[in-house]
Amino acid sequence: MLMDNRQEIVRLRVNGDLREVGVPVHYTLLEALRYGLRLTGSKQGCDKGDCGACTVILDGRPTLSCITPVWEAEGSDVVTVEGLATAEGPHPLQDEFDRNGAAQCGFCTPGILCSAAALLERNPSASRQEIQEALGGNLCRCTGYTKIYDAVEAAGARLAETAAPETEGR
Numbered sequence: 001m002l003m004d005n006r007q008e009i010v011r012l013r014v015n016g017d018l019r020e021v022g023v024p025v026h027y028t029l030l031e032a033l034r035y036g037l038r039l040t041g042s043k044q045g046c047d048k049g050d051c052g053a054c055t056v057i058l059d060g061r062p063t064l065s066c067i068t069p070v071w072e073a074e075g076s077d078v079v080t081v082e083g084l085a086t087a088e089g090p091h092p093l094q095d096e097f098d099r100n101g102a103a104q105c106g107f108c109t110p111g112i113l114c115s116a117a118a119l120l121e122r123n124p125s126a127s128r129q130e131i132q133e134a135l136g137g138n139l140c141r142c143t144g145y146t147k148i149y150d151a152v153e154a155a156g157a158r159l160a161e162t163a164a165p166e167t168e169g170r
C-alpha cells in the first residue's frame, strides 16, 4: 500500500493552548496528539472506532480521535485527559474515580473521563441512565462498570452543588 508521508503543519488548540505540529497528512487526531505533541493520555486501543479509549472532547463533544483526521480538528477546541485537572487540583471525576476504585488497569480511563466530562459539562445532574448512555461507546474489561457509574454520579453531584449558588437568584 502506498503511504503518503508528506508533512503538513496543523494548528490545534489543545487544553487551552495553541499548538503547531508537523505531521504526515494522513495522521489522525490521535496520532497527532500522541506522536506529534507527546500527549499520550489518550489511548490507542482498537484504532478503528470501536473501544472509546481514544476519546477526547472536541468543541464540547466526545469524539473518537482515532477516526478523526487531524485536519478536521483545526480551529476547534480539543480537550484531552491531560486538560481535565486544573491548578486547583484534579477534576472531580478524577477524584471520584480514585475514591470509588473506578479504574483498574486504567487503559479505558482517559477516554471514559473525557466522555463523562463532556456529559457533566452539559448536565451535571445526569441520571444513571444518561450516564450509561453517554459511556455506551467506552469499553472497559476490568471494572464491570458499576464503580465507573458510581464515580460519575458522585462527580456530577459535586459539580451540581458547586454550580447551584451561581444559578440561584438569576
Ligand code: FES
Residues within 6 Å of the ligand: 043, 044, 045, 046, 047, 048, 049, 050, 051, 052, 053, 054, 055, 064, 065, 066, 067
Ligand atoms: S482507539 Fe479509538 S475507538 Fe478504539
Ligand code: FES
Residues within 6 Å of the ligand: 102, 103, 104, 105, 106, 107, 108, 109, 139, 140, 141, 142, 143
Ligand atoms: S480499567 Fe482496565 S479496561 Fe477499564
